[in-house]
Structures are given as C-alpha cells and as structure tokens.
Amino acid sequence: MVSFKDISFAVSNISDISEIFPALVWIKWGNRNKPFAMMGLFFLVSGIIRLIALGTAIKGIHNMPLYHLLALLEAAAVYIFFTQAKGTKPKTAVLVILLLVYSGNILFQNMYLDFNSNTWTLTVLIIIFLGMRFFHRIYQTEESKALQRMPEFVITCGWLIYSSGSLFTYLMGTDILSGKPEGFFNNAWLIQCVSNIIKNGIICYGFILSSTECPR
Amino acid sequence: MSQVTYFILGTGSMLVMVVLIIWFVYSYQRKLSLRNAEYRMVEALMQRNELKSAYAVIEGQEAERKRIAAELHDNIGGIMSTLKIFSDLVTLETDTSEVRRLNKKVNELSIQLTAEIRKLSHELDLRTLSGFGLRVALKQLCESIQATGKLQVVSVIELQRSPDDVLSMNLYRIIQELFTNTLKHADASRVRIELSAIDDELTMIYEDNGKGFDAELQGGGMGLDNIRKRTQSMEGQLTIDSNSFGTTVIIEIKL
Numbered sequence: 001m002v003s004f005k006d007i008s009f010a011v012s013n014i015s016d017i018s019e020i021f022p023a024l025v026w027i028k029w030g031n032r033n034k035p036f037a038m039m040g041l042f043f044l045v046s047g048i049i050r051l052i053a054l055g056t057a058i059k060g061i062h063n064m065p066l067y068h069l070l071a072l073l074e075a076a077a078v079y080i081f082f083t084q085a086k087g088t089k090p091k092t093a094v095l096v097i098l099l100l101v102y103s104g105n106i107l108f109q110n111m112y113l114d115f116n117s118n119t120w121t122l123t124v125l126i127i128i129f130l131g132m133r134f135f136h137r138i139y140q141t142e143e144s145k146a147l148q149r150m151p152e153f154v155i156t157c158g159w160l161i162y163s164s165g166s167l168f169t170y171l172m173g174t175d176i177l178s179g180k181p182e183g184f185f186n187n188a189w190l191i192q193c194v195s196n197i198i199k200n201g202i203i204c205y206g207f208i209l210s211s212t213e214c215p216r
Numbered sequence: 217m218s219q220v221t222y223f224i225l226g227t228g229s230m231l232v233m234v235v236l237i238i239w240f241v242y243s244y245q246r247k248l249s250l251r252n253a254e255y256r257m258v259e260a261l262m263q264r265n266e267l268k269s270a271y272a273v274i275e276g277q278e279a280e281r282k283r284i285a286a287e288l289h290d291n292i293g294g295i296m297s298t299l300k301i302f303s304d305l306v307t308l309e310t311d312t313s314e315v316r317r318l319n320k321k322v323n324e325l326s327i328q329l330t331a332e333i334r335k336l337s338h339e340l341d342l343r344t345l346s347g348f349g350l351r352v353a354l355k356q357l358c359e360s361i362q363a364t365g366k367l368q369v370v371s372v373i374e375l376q377r378s379p380d381d382v383l384s385m386n387l388y389r390i391i392q393e394l395f396t397n398t399l400k401h402a403d404a405s406r407v408r409i410e411l412s413a414i415d416d417e418l419t420m421i422y423e424d425n426g427k428g429f430d431a432e433l434q435g436g437g438m439g440l441d442n443i444r445k446r447t448q449s450m451e452g453q454l455t456i457d458s459n460s461f462g463t464t465v466i467i468e469i470k471l
Contacts, residue, residue: 135240144248147241157237164233168226191226 008190015193016054018200020047022207031151031210035084039155040207042077046070068116072102075123078159082130085152086137120170124163131160151210158202165195276347284340292332299325345388349378353388354411361395367407374412379471386446387411387420387467393439394422394465402426402463413471420467428458 026040049066056063075098083090102119109118134156138147147153169192299322306318345353351373358371378384391409398404404426411420431440440456443465447454452469 139240139244139247144251146248147244160233160237161230165226165230167229168222172222191223191230195230 008193011190011193011197013054015196016050018197019043019050022200022203023047025204025207029211030207031214033214035081035152036207036210036214038077038080038084039203042073042081043203045073046077049073064115068102068106068119071116071119071123072098075102075126078123078127078130081155082134085134117170117172121167124166124170127159127163128167131156131163149209149213151206151213154206154209155203158199158206161202162195162199165198166192280340280347284336287336292329292336295325295329295332299329345384346381349375350384350387350411351375351378353384354391354409357388357391357395358409361399361407364399366399367395368405370406370408372408372410372412376413379413379418383418383450383469383471386450390443390446390467391420391422393443397439398424398426398463401429404462416471418469418471420465420469422465423462425462428460428463431456431458 020043023040023043023046026036026043030036030040032040049070053063053066053070056066076095079094079098080090101122105118106116109116134152138150138153169189302318302322302325306315306322309315309318354371354373358369361367362369379387395407398407402424404424406425408423409421412418444454447467447469450469452467455464455466455468457464457466
C-alpha cells in the first residue's frame with residue numbers, strides 16, 4: 001500500500017523536476033526581452049540546481065548548500081524581475097545586501113548542512129511584498145490592458161501562490177526536515193511542493209503569453 | 217506549533233492568496249469597465265460638441281451667403297443698373313460726341329464693376345480663411361472647381377490645427393494659381409490635392425493628369441513665379457515634376 005510518505009516523496013520529486021519546465025517553455029516560446037529574460041534564465045539555473053539536488057538526494061549526498069544558493073538566487077531573480085517589469089533598473093546595492101544577509105545568516109548561524117528556514121522565509125516574504133506592490137502598481141496605472149493579456153500579471157500570480165503556500169513550510173522547515181520522514185508533520189513539505197508545481201505551471205503559461213502579448 | 221495549526225496555516229495562507237488574487241482581478245476588471253464607460257461618455261460628449269461646431273459652421277456659412285447676396289444686390293447690382301441705363305442711352309443717342317461721352321462712362325463703370333467684383337472675391341477668400349480656416353476654404357475651393365464640371369477634384373486635407381493666417385493665405389493662393397494653370401493650360405480631367413501637417417512639417421501635394429509643361433522653359437511665367445515667391449516667403453521647399461502624363465507640385469514647409 002502506498003504510504004503518505006511515498007506520496008509526499010513522489011510529489012516532492014515532481015516539484016523538483018517541474019522547475020525545469022518554465023525554462024524549457026521560455027527557451028522554446030518565451031520572450032527574450034526584459035523582464036522575461038531574467039525569469040527564464042533563473043528557471044534554467046534553478047531547474048538544473050533542483051535536478052542536481054534531486055540526484056544528490058537519491059544518492060544520499062548532502063545537498064543543503066544548493067538550497068542556500070537557490071534561496072538567494074530566487075530572491076534576487078524575483079527582485080530583478082519586478083524591478084524590470086516596473087521599467088526601472090535593479091539596484092546593485094539591494095543585490096549586495098541580499099547576498100550579505102543570506103550568506104551572513106548561514107555563516108553566523110552555522111547552518112551549512114541544515115535547511116535554512118530564515119533565508120527561505122525571507123525569500124517568500126520578499127516575493128509576497130514585491131508581488132503585492134506590483135499588483136498595486138498595475139491597479140494604479142493608467143494603461144487599460146486586460147489582465148489576461150499581461151504575462152507579468154500571470155507570472156506574479158504564480159509566484160504569489162507559491163510563496164503563500166511555502167511560507168509556513170519554510171517557517172517550520174528546519175523542524176519538518178529534522179527526524180525521520182514519518183507522520184503528517186514530517187511530510188508536510190507536500191504543501192510547498194504542490195504550490196511549487198502550481199507556480200511552475202502558471203509561469204509556463206506566463207512565458208507562452210509573453211511570446212504573443214509583448215514585443216520581441 | 218501543532219500539526220493541525222500548521223496544516224490550517226499552510227493551506228489557509230495559500231487559499232487566502234488565491235482569494236486575494238481573485239479579488240484583485242475582480243477590482244481591476246471593475247475599474248477597467250468603469251473607465252471604459254467614462255471613455256464612452258466622453259466620446260459621446262465630443263460627438264455632440266462636434267455636431268454643435270458643425271451646426272455653427274453651417275450657420276456661419278448661411279450668414280455669409282446672406283451677406284454676399286446683400287453685397288451683390290446693393291453694390292454690384294447698383295453699378296450694373298447704372299451701366300444698363302448708360303448702355304441704353306448709347307443705343308438711343310445719335311450725337312457722336314454724346315455717344316463718346318456715354319461710352320466713356322460705360323467704360324468707367326465696367327472698370328469700377330470689375331474692381332468691385334475683385335474686391336468682393338478677395339474679401340470672401342479672406343473671410344472664409346480667417347472665419348473657417350484653411351481646411352474649409354480649400355474644401356469650398358475644390359467644390360467650386362468640381363462644380364464647373366471641367367475637373368474631377370479629390371482633396372485629402374489632414375490638418376490637426378489650421379496654420380497661421382499668413383501661411384494659410386499663401387497656401388490658398390498657391391493652390392488657386394495651380395488650379396488656374398491646370399484649367400487654362402493642362403487639358404486635365406483629374407486633380408488630386410493632399411495637404412497634411414505631421415508634427416512640425418506641412419506638406420502640400422498637387423497632382424493633375426494633364427499634358428504637363430516644361431518647368432525650365434516656363435520658369436519665368438507669372439503664375440509659377442508667384443508660386444515660387446510665395447513658397448520662398450514661407451521658407452518652404454518647392455518641387456515641380458511635369459511630363460506628358462501630368463504635373464506634380466510638392467511644397468514642404470517647416471511650421
């Protein structure tokens with residue numbers, strides 16, 4: 001009989017593999033201009049990292065440093081995406097601060113080989129903040145474009161669903177991942193995985209939309 | 217945190233976000249439909265205003281027609297009546313010296329009549345130009361040429377705003393001169409006139425399908441000379457291309 005743990009592992013693997021799909025869609029159909037180029041490149045890197053992480057996990061090799069890197073890349077990529085979508089240049093200072101905060105947190109808390117709840121929580125909070133701010137900007141703008149024709153809006157929806165679904169998983173991440181993956185709590189990664197799969201699906205659609213709705 | 221609390225918060229926050237996105241979509245679409253309704257209202261209002269100004273133009277034209285009728289009746293009509301009296305007297309008179317005197321008077325009156333007609337015509341041009349702008353004046357000119365039945369006139373006039381009075385008058389006179397040349401010498405059946413002002417450049421293109429002329433040989437002719445002088449005074453550029461299939465005159469002016 002299939003156990004809850006088996007389901008959780010299967011969904012987690014699908015979630016990791018699904019990260020490469022937005023990159024493939026972007027390569028095939030996506031818009032190469034700002035802000036989609038940054039998002040496409042991020043998914044390419046993120047997809048590869050997650051596949052490596054999946055491979056290392058299967059072989060029982062510690063892969064947490066990859067996730068530390070991924071948290072930083074995710075926060076930076078989302079920041080650059082929303083800044084470019086707004087029509088402004090991303091500030092180097094912000095990226096440097098992100099790098100310092102993320103690496104500082106890992107160094108000072110000695111979390112090289114643990115899941116870093118702090119940085120991942122910070123990442124999803126940044127995504128929620130930037131996503132909400134982007135919604136506000138869309139609402140305030142004088143442009144009368146329908147939302148279904150705005151790939152930036154679709155991509156933002158994907159990120160928001162992912163970040164809200166991941167928030168509590170990341171908050172409790174260290175506890176969830178400690179101990180054996182038995183019982184509901186220690187398999188609760190499922191919620192994050194589902195939200196990640198939804199995000200990747202929505203962003204794939206956003207990339208397809210960007211090919212028809214935005215100038216190439 | 218208990219497992220149930222975690223589960224509720226974990227899935228709850230995702231659901232809250234979905235609801236939030238749905239609410240945002242609803243608010244945004246509502247805002248769009250309200251804005252569209254406002255646009256429609258403004259468009260309807262503009263349409264009504266355009267109709268009003270069209271009525272104002274028609275009323276203005278009607279008043280102008282009445283003024284012309286009064287001018288013809290009171291001034292030119294009066295001279296014509298006097299002219300008729302003198303010409304009647306000439307036919308009845310037998311005395312040669314008296315006939316000569318009356319003929320002189322008839323001659324003077326016909327000169328006065330010509331001057332009065334020219335004055336009225338000039339005044340009418342100016343009034344139409346200053347009152348209704350270059351677009352209306354040109355439309356009227358094209359209509360009157362078309363009405364003669366000698367030329368088929370197609371006019372495309374795209375002016376966002378009427379040029380200043382001096383420029384309008386110069387352009388109007390140039391186009392008048394071009395029409396006169398086509399009617400007198402070109403043996404044409406069709407004329408196309410295009411006047412457009414894009415950004416700060418005004419372009420006038422006049423084309424006929426007449427027999428053309430040699431612009432080099434007729435360079436000193438009065439009509440063309442006037443066109444050149446007027447174009448120069450507007451600091452414009454004049455291009456004339458004429459062959460046996462027709463003539464094209466292009467004038468480009470920086471506004």
